[in-house]
Amino acid sequence: MATLASIKNNCRKVICIGRNYADHVKELNNQRPKQPFFFLKPPSSILLPSEGSVLRPKGVNLHFEIELGLVIGKTVRDLNENDEWQSAIEQYVLAIDMTGRNVQEEAKKKGLPWSIAKGYDTFLPLSGPISREKITDPHGIELYLKVNGEVKQEDNTELMLFRIPRQLSDISKVMTLEKGDIILTGTPKGVGPVVTGDVMEAGIRIGGKEVEEAKMRVE
Amino acid sequence: MATLASIKNNCRKVICIGRNYADHVKELNNQRPKQPFFFLKPPSSILLPSEGSVLRPKGVNLHFEIELGLVIGKTVRDLNENDEWQSAIEQYVLAIDMTGRNVQEEAKKKGLPWSIAKGYDTFLPLSGPISREKITDPHGIELYLKVNGEVKQEDNTELMLFRIPRQLSDISKVMTLEKGDIILTGTPKGVGPVVTGDVMEAGIRIGGKEVEEAKMRVE
Numbered sequence: 432m433a434t435l436a437s438i439k440n441n442c443r444k445v446i447c448i449g450r451n452y453a454d455h456v457k458e459l460n461n462q463r464p465k466q467p468f469f470f471l472k473p474p475s476s477i478l479l480p481s482e483g484s485v486l487r488p489k490g491v492n493l494h495f496e497i498e499l500g501l502v503i504g505k506t507v508r509d510l511n512e513n514d515e516w517q518s519a520i521e522q523y524v525l526a527i528d529m530t531g532r533n534v535q536e537e538a539k540k541k542g543l544p545w546s547i548a549k550g551y552d553t554f555l556p557l558s559g560p561i562s563r564e565k566i567t568d569p570h571g572i573e574l575y576l577k578v579n580g581e582v583k584q585e586d587n588t589e590l591m592l593f594r595i596p597r598q599l600s601d602i603s604k605v606m607t608l609e610k611g612d613i614i615l616t617g618t619p620k621g622v623g624p625v626v627t628g629d630v631m632e633a634g635i636r637i638g639g640k641e642v643e644e645a646k647m648r649v650e
Numbered sequence: 651m652a653t654l655a656s657i658k659n660n661c662r663k664v665i666c667i668g669r670n671y672a673d674h675v676k677e678l679n680n681q682r683p684k685q686p687f688f689f690l691k692p693p694s695s696i697l698l699p700s701e702g703s704v705l706r707p708k709g710v711n712l713h714f715e716i717e718l719g720l721v722i723g724k725t726v727r728d729l730n731e732n733d734e735w736q737s738a739i740e741q742y743v744l745a746i747d748m749t750g751r752n753v754q755e756e757a758k759k760k761g762l763p764w765s766i767a768k769g770y771d772t773f774l775p776l777s778g779p780i781s782r783e784k785i786t787d788p789h790g791i792e793l794y795l796k797v798n799g800e801v802k803q804e805d806n807t808e809l810m811l812f813r814i815p816r817q818l819s820d821i822s823k824v825m826t827l828e829k830g831d832i833i834l835t836g837t838p839k840g841v842g843p844v845v846t847g848d849v850m851e852a853g854i855r856i857g858g859k860e861v862e863e864a865k866m867r868v869e
């Protein structure tokens with residue numbers, strides 16, 4: 432299994448699905464998408480557990496979004512939704528899609544790209560790698576995120592509006608997926624702000640049981 | 651000097667400056683930006699001269715944008731506009747920022763990211779690498795692009811609204827630049843559609859003289 436450092440080194444693009452949980456769409460007053468849409472974060476935004484804290488740029492309202500991440504294991508192009516898709520995934524990671532919410536809202540209003548709001552250094556903390564054997568059904572796991580001990584996000588991936596094969600299909604019809612690419616599958620409801628000094632703890636539970644590799648603690 | 655194949659292999663992000671020539675801002679009825687903004691194209695969109703044609707996805711109004719590209723040679727973080735910046739650039743490339751204009755216009759209207767409009771496979775044709783010795787002043791070269799022999803774009807990089815040190819500064823304060831990253835510095839006026847079968851020819855002139863390495867021909 433690839434180490435986390437090699438995941439960072441080998442990553443050439445991070446593709447993030449937007450608005451993939453109905454209650455999260457509502458909480459930000461967004462339109463529910465008719466098809467998956469996605470955006471890119473740069474690999475330079477990845478923050479490994481050993482690399483310290485998320486940095487809040489001056490004037491930025493920093494929001495957390497807990498998401499299940501897929502690490503791609505091979506070249507994938509034009510996948511169909513009903514094709515075998517499991518073998519495209521080499522392993523999983525838990526990820527926090529840190530977002531400059533005020534920067535994003537201004538971009539949305541002006542019709543500008545989201546890349547700055549999503550792309551600052553340290554805006555993509557990752558957990559340790561999680562093997563496919565641990566996550567036999569990625570559509571049936573619970574993601575959670577706490578801030579200073581208080582639960583903020585806690586939902587099951589069964590609530591995804593577009594499931595992983597549909598995501599892989601739609602993305603790979605636009606851009607070829609390459610070994611090492613990371614896909615973030617969207618965030619459930621409960622996103623909110625953090626400030627310097629806050630501690631985010633996040634993880635995955637399967638059938639109520641904590642997955643040790645997925646445990647994250649980020650300041 | 652790095653070969654073009656190694657430029658593609660080593661590229662981990664492509665950062666594109668938007669609206670950086672006044673007449674191009676006007677032709678698309680856009681607002682002139684108060685500061686540089688930028689978006690990402692995935693490395694998977696790079697098309698080398700040996701790799702065939704730009705592919706127009708079904709239903710997409712495909713536009714060309716000729717741009718001077720910078721290939722980054724070292725890690726750059728928090729550069730100031732007045733710092734020495736030339737050494738950050740390892741070499742230059744000429745690039746066409748292919749854009750799904752209707753996809754982008756719809757994204758702009760809905761406040762959605764530009765990543766799909768900009769990120770399809772083959773949407774980033776590159777010329778051969780051009781050494782720094784050839785381009786002693788990147789703010790004083792002429793870019794041109796012809797379609798089927800007819801000149802569509804032809805302007806000098808002296809018209810950039812934000813010059814390269816400002817671009818490097820603004821980008822590197824958001825995301826760390828890494829060796830191999832590519833920056834597209836914006837397109838002059840004259841962008842327009844191409845259809846399957848059209849031939850784009852592009853190049854750079856310095857003092858009226860063609861730079862051989864920059865010559866491109868893409869179908």
Ligand SMILES: [Mg+2]
Pocket residue numbers: 447448449496498528615617618
């Ligand atoms: Mg997200």
Ligand SMILES: [Mg+2]
Pocket residue numbers: 470471544545546689690763764765
């Ligand atoms: Mg974008």
Ligand SMILES: [Mg+2]
Pocket residue numbers: 666667668715717747834836837
């Ligand atoms: Mg452009």
